[in-house]
Amino acid sequence: MKINKIKNRFYFLIFSIIILRIGSYIPIPTININNFNEIINYNNNNNIIKLLNIFYGDYILHASIFSLGLIPYIMSSIFIQTLNLLNKKIFSNKIDNVNNNFIINQYIKYTTLILSIIQSTIITHHLLNSNNKNQLIIYENIFITYLITVISLVTSTIFLVWLSKNITKYGFGNGVSFIICINILSKLFYYLIDIINKIKLGNIKLLNIFIINIVIFFIIFFIILIENGYKNIIVNFISIKNYKFKKNIYLPFKINMSGIIPAIVSYNILFIIKIIFNWYIKNNNYNNFVYNNIYLQLYQIIYIFFYIFVIFISCFIYNNILFNNMEISKYFKKSDIIIPGIMPGLKTKIFIYKIIKKITFINFLYISIICLIPEFINYFIEFPYYFNGISFLIVIVTIMECIKQIKTILLCNKYKYKKIF
Structure with a gap:
């Protein structure tokens, strides 16, 4: 079946x-x-x-x-x-x-x-x-x-x-x-x-192809490594009758909790900014070439910093949407779950908030590296425009999600269920 x-x-x-x-x-x-x-x-x-x-x-x-x-x-x-x-x-x-x-x-x-x-x-x-x-x-x-x-x-x-x-x-x-x-x-x-x-035609050098292949291999390896990464927190279930600890259970927090959403959001926001910038350049004729060149260099620096800022905001918002530390701490208290060494209630809430904050920062660095490495490579090496970090991230993450779901269905096939009625 x-x-x-x-x-x-x-x-x-x-x-x-x-x-x-x-x-x-x-x-x-x-x-x-x-x-x-x-x-x-x-x-x-x-x-x-x-x-x-x-x-x-x-x-x-x-x-x-x-x-x-x-x-x-x-x-x-x-x-x-x-x-x-x-x-x-x-x-x-x-x-x-x-x-x-x-x-x-x-x-x-x-x-x-x-x-x-x-x-x-x-x-x-x-x-x-x-x-x-x-x-x-x-x-x-x-x-x-x-x-x-x-x-x-x-x-x-x-x-x-x-x-x-x-x-x-x-x-x-x-x-x-x-x-x-x-x-x-x-x-x-x-x-x-x-x-x-x-x-x-000789428009692309073989050395550039070799460098790009190394970068692509690094990006794919880095994406697979982070996407399979989890931060496990030990939690204990308390038996109300005899007040004894049961077997330890790990609560996993995925490193890339937000998935591809921050990359997509940042891409679209920056796309709108590029349209506005191109419109501004088109409607303003610069007679001074030196001034124009300095302006473009300044735009590239601002573009990179704003790119990083938008990715950070997107990661922070989406991670807080997915994981609410207040609701998790309430669920722990209601289900008699504790984190060893952490008092239930406010301290559990603060502890989970710190964990989510650290994971959000790692998630932000991960997406920033994936998105910005191709930008720097394209700046120093002349290569076609479609060498894009967001494309790699979306394709690889989607393929990994499909493979995981197929493995889950195949794993369930090993178990046989008996009819009760």
């Missing part, structure tokens, strides 16, 4: 991949796809388009109805959960505390809908005010263009959210990370062909 369960999950994943790939080739109804492809190919060296290609795969290149991706859902989830962390009375249910998670999920869905409408409206406005408006837009009526484009993008985003939840339920791993992973891997073949062609 368990083997059939794994097969069914694999079939559902294959079906989901087919749906995602078909959807990536369905264009927005209001856009002339032939003219759009010509404009994209002409601007293929644009840094903004390159960044979009890394994260969204073929969605942007084909003006797909999936162009918004799952970003509205991810940002909504972070926003609502952060509000709940700051003030739990906002989403609390006084009648039934069990339904609090359901209420939070409902607010996340509503916020996702609002963000999708806002983003799709901005995209439509940008298309209507672009220099290539007559070539891109099919309909002359502005209202019809807005209506069809917004409805297409919003409904597609809602469909992706629904598909991600079903992948989590009926497939392997996390549905959101799986969809993003498929988007990244969809361009892998083209990236390899591009690298081979550049090596043949």
Whole structure:
């Protein structure tokens, strides 16, 4: 039965991949796809388009109805959960505390809908005010263009959210990370062909290829090492009848508790900053080349520090969302669980808070190293733009989650259950 369960999950994943790939080739109804492809190919060296290609795969290149991706859902989830962390009375249910998670999920869905409408409206406005408006837009009526484009993008985003939840339920791993992973891997073949062609033309040195391979091996090894790392805390269960300690049990705290969420959030925030910076440079003509060069160097320094700052804030917020030291200490006290050498109550709460704080700092260093090493390598060595730390992190973590879930199902297959009735 368990083997059939794994097969069914694999079939559902294959079906989901087919749906995602078909959807990536369905264009927005209001856009002339032939003219759009010509404009994209002409601007293929644009840094903004390159960044979009890394994260969204073929969605942007084909003006797909999936162009918004799952970003509205991810940002909504972070926003609502952060509000709940700051003030739990906002989403609390006084009648039934069990339904609090359901209420939070409902607010996340509503916020996702609002963000999708806002983003799709901005995209439509940008298309209507672009220099290539007559070539891109099919309909002359502005209202019809807005209506069809917004409805297409919003409904597609809602469909992706629904598909991600079903992948989590009926497939392997996390549905959101799986969809993003498929988007990244969809361009892998083209990236390899591009690298081979550049090596043949002599645009990339073999020494640079050797250095990049060493860095890739280090990144993969480092990700696997940290993702399998846990901080185990010894806890004891106290028997109320005879006041004796039972067998020690370890409470595991995963080193990378926040997963890929901080990397995704920081990537999108910095992507918005890059758009603003490019717009500012474009609309301000610098006659002094020296001043312009100094300004760009200063921007790169500020960019790195802000990148680190955003990753730290994302790790801190998401780790506190996942692990609430107050609730854990209350659960320990209610279930007669103690940490050896730590008094129950306030001291247990402080001890758990210190553990989470240390893990958050290690998590922050881990994600920062993975994200920034390729940035430094690309700065000193000329290499294609798709050598990106976030892509490695998302792909490897997603594959590891799928493998762990498969192993869990296979392990359960070894046990036989007897019928009681």
